[in-house]
Amino acid sequence: MTVLVLVEHDGGAVDELSLQALTFARSLGEPEVMLVGGADAVERLDVATAHVAEDERLALYAPGAWASALGEVIDRVAPAAVVAAGTNRGNEVLAHLAARRDLPLAANCTAVVAENSAGGAGAEGGGLLTVTRVRWGGSLLEEARVHSQLPLLSVAPHALPAAVGEGAPAVERFAPAVDDADLLVRVAEHVDEVTAGISLAEAKVVVSGGRGVGSADGFGILEELAALLDAAVGCSRVVTSAGWRPHTDQVGQTGTKVSPDLYIACGISGATQHIAGCKGAKKILAINSDAEAPILANADYAVIGDLTAIVPAITAELRKARSP
Amino acid sequence: MRILVCVKRVPLTGGKMVLTADEQALETRHLGFTISPHEECGVEEAVRLVEHHGGEITVLTLGPPEAEEQIRETLAIGADRGILLADGGEEWDPQATAAAIVTTIETEQAAGGEFDLIVFGNESADSGNYQVGIRVAHALSRPVVTGLKGLSVEDGRARCEQEVAGGRDVYVVPLPAVVTVLEGINLPRYPSVPAKLRARQKPVERISPERPSARLEKLRLVVPPGQGKQAEILGQGPDAAPAVVEVMRELGVA
Ligand SMILES: Cc1cc2nc3c(=O)[nH]c(=O)nc-3n(C[C@H](O)[C@H](O)[C@H](O)COP(=O)(O)OP(=O)(O)OC[C@H]3O[C@@H](n4cnc5c(N)ncnc54)[C@H](O)[C@@H]3O)c2cc1C
Ligand SMILES: Nc1ncnc2c1ncn2[C@@H]1O[C@H](COP(=O)(O)O)[C@@H](O)[C@H]1O
Numbered sequence A: 001m002t003v004l005v006l007v008e009h010d011g012g013a014v015d016e017l018s019l020q021a022l023t024f025a026r027s028l029g030e031p032e033v034m035l036v037g038g039a040d041a042v043e044r045l046d047v048a049t050a051h052v053a054e055d056e057r058l059a060l061y062a063p064g065a066w067a068s069a070l071g072e073v074i075d076r077v078a079p080a081a082v083v084a085a086g087t088n089r090g091n092e093v094l095a096h097l098a099a100r101r102d103l104p105l106a107a108n109c110t111a112v113v114a115e116n117s118a119g120g121a122g123a124e125g126g127g128l129l130t131v132t133r134v135r136w137g138g139s140l141l142e143e144a145r146v147h148s149q150l151p152l153l154s155v156a157p158h159a160l161p162a163a164v165g166e167g168a169p170a171v172e173r174f175a176p177a178v179d180d181a182d183l184l185v186r187v188a189e190h191v192d193e194v195t196a197g198i199s200l201a202e203a204k205v206v207v208s209g210g211r212g213v214g215s216a217d218g219f220g221i222l223e224e225l226a227a228l229l230d231a232a233v234g235c236s237r238v239v240t241s242a243g244w245r246p247h248t249d250q251v252g253q254t255g256t257k258v259s260p261d262l263y264i265a266c267g268i269s270g271a272t273q274h275i276a277g278c279k280g281a282k283k284i285l286a287i288n289s290d291a292e293a294p295i296l297a298n299a300d301y302a303v304i305g306d307l308t309a310i311v312p313a314i315t316a317e318l319r320k321a322r323s324p
Numbered sequence B: 001m002r003i004l005v006c007v008k009r010v011p012l013t014g015g016k017m018v019l020t021a022d023e024q025a026l027e028t029r030h031l032g033f034t035i036s037p038h039e040e041c042g043v044e045e046a047v048r049l050v051e052h053h054g055g056e057i058t059v060l061t062l063g064p065p066e067a068e069e070q071i072r073e074t075l076a077i078g079a080d081r082g083i084l085l086a087d088g089g090e091e092w093d094p095q096a097t098a099a100a101i102v103t104t105i106e107t108e109q110a111a112g113g114e115f116d117l118i119v120f121g122n123e124s125a126d127s128g129n130y131q132v133g134i135r136v137a138h139a140l141s142r143p144v145v146t147g148l149k150g151l152s153v154e155d156g157r158a159r160c161e162q163e164v165a166g167g168r169d170v171y172v173v174p175l176p177a178v179v180t181v182l183e184g185i186n187l188p189r190y191p192s193v194p195a196k197l198r199a200r201q202k203p204v205e206r207i208s209p210e211r212p213s214a215r216l217e218k219l220r221l222v223v224p225p226g227q228g229k230q231a232e233i234l235g236q237g238p239d240a241a242p243a244v245v246e247v248m249r250e251l252g253v254a
Helices: A016-026 A039-044 A063-077 A088-101 A217-229 A237-241 A272-278 A307-322 B037-053 B065-076 B094-112 B132-139 B193-199 B237-250
Strands: A002-006 A030-036 A049-053 A081-085 A105-114 A129-135 A140-146 A152-155 A170-174 A189-192 A205-209 A232-235 A262-266 A283-288 A301-304 B002-006 B009-011 B033-035 B056-063 B081-086 B117-121 B144-148 B150-154 B157-164 B167-174 B177-181 B204-207 B216-222 B232-236
Touching (some): A016 A152, A030 A039, A039 A049, A039 A170, A049 A063, A088 A152, A088 B132, A088 B144, A129 B216, A205 A217, A283 A307, A301 B237, B002 B037, B002 B094, B002 B132, B009 B065, B037 B150, B056 B065, B056 B094, B094 B132, B132 B177, B144 B157, B157 B177
Parallel strands (some): A002 A030, A030 A049, A205 A262, A283 A301, B002 B056, B002 B117, B056 B081, B081 B204, B144 B177
Antiparallel strands (some): B009 B033, B157 B167
């Protein structure tokens, strides 16, 4: 059976998360892909056919128009399922399609199986799929049954390896029938913003502070340690809600997801919504005055005690170790 | 402006996810509840727009009777009235949720005029379906812009900003429109005590819609593996600093 995958790309290269979506799709059937523009990006795609929507009006992202183009390919190919990466755009385009065709959409799936029980004849015969999907930003999983002839599924980022391989897909270019209503919501302008310092999402080390830091000024000692380690400074939601740090520093379910080599959690209790943002770290060091804090059940190392004494001591030790 | 904000009551899960015996829900007996942060910011955004342009804010939730608590929180920061759709003690799938919201909006609009703006969170905190706002927008034939980190309204148009790699994408759409917002679009205010008292007097209407069968049918919840490791204690207080630096060296980050 054919599974249609929406593939995102940028600067001639296919998006890593779309390659992960391709791996997911392959667990279900033979993938064909659709791209909006980007015929030059297809050689990393090990699939038979790439449908490429070409229209200058789509140079700027327009979710409704993308959904229309995807709908055209669906009508042509008659896939058994449609898959996209669980990115902002992937989820958005599938939701538009779901709304237009009144179909269920399972967002951020990590696994899928076709049911072959008496209840469902298997996806081949238009039966049912069972998916595992992410809830609470990854702190909880759900097994769910999708009741649909055409299941729409997005794939949770980093749940699966990227599909690797070379391919020479047949490129089928088409001019999608895009109408004005599809273009009503379209990027009108892109404003460049240069962010100073090390980006939280990409930092190798993150020094993060929670309520235990005590105040905006209290972050001074974290900044100092971070500067020595070329680290980014992060924080918990309590800190942003109190106005001690901007929301761009927040780590967690409703903040940034980080994946450094070392995450240092200072005065952070370890609520599930915070862990959702830092569990991608290779190692977590917790500095907390409470030896029973939940963060200890998610950390690799811990120092128990007052962070206002411990953090400067680590900074001093690092300086000492580095001086000749 | 007439604004509608849709919010969902969710548990404050704390440090560990614990399920009920039937694996259908989180064990919430010992937990507090709140509104998802995205939606909290949605309410704040609506309050700011009405402070600027005048108007009225209605807050809508589909949930248990106790969700009145969350509606009252929004009334305390400036919303005017609430509507509570009773979920009958069961979770509704996103299609059913959107349909119930659409029916309520249509009734409201027939009685009191169009909503200029309907505000959602980008995704619900607990189920994260990423779709209810978009479904509602389609059913009402309105434009929808998602994931906003900035919003302003002028001359019947909404200027909507998203944070993307390298900067911001801007969309401009005519009202009436639907938007979904993200935490960080603003810093929500805390309600004052007099405002909390006033909120008790504001009207909350109750409706009991019929729950259709789920097309995204929850079978069971699963706590992912990996929770519950135990940290190696490097020491107590500042004396642990050398051990910490040693670990940093081993990890190659010092
Ligand atoms: C839907 C939803 C989404 C959320 N999203 C996020 C999110 O993205 N990010 C996020 O962080 N939170 C998020 N939260 C909030 C989360 O539930 C917690 O409330 C928050 O993470 C707690 O922050 P904290 O650990 O700084 O504070 P607390 O829980 O108050 O913990 C403070 C810790 O500091 C320790 N401490 C105090 N003083 C000292 C000292 N002097 N030295 C050392 N340790 C000390 C204490 O022992 C305690 O463990 C979300 C909540 C919900 C409901
Ligand atoms: N039960 C509900 N009651 C009111 N609003 C809801 C409900 N469920 C979802 N929403 C709204 O729809 C948004 C997206 O939800 P979802 O599609 O589940 O991720 C949420 O942020 C809310 O604004």
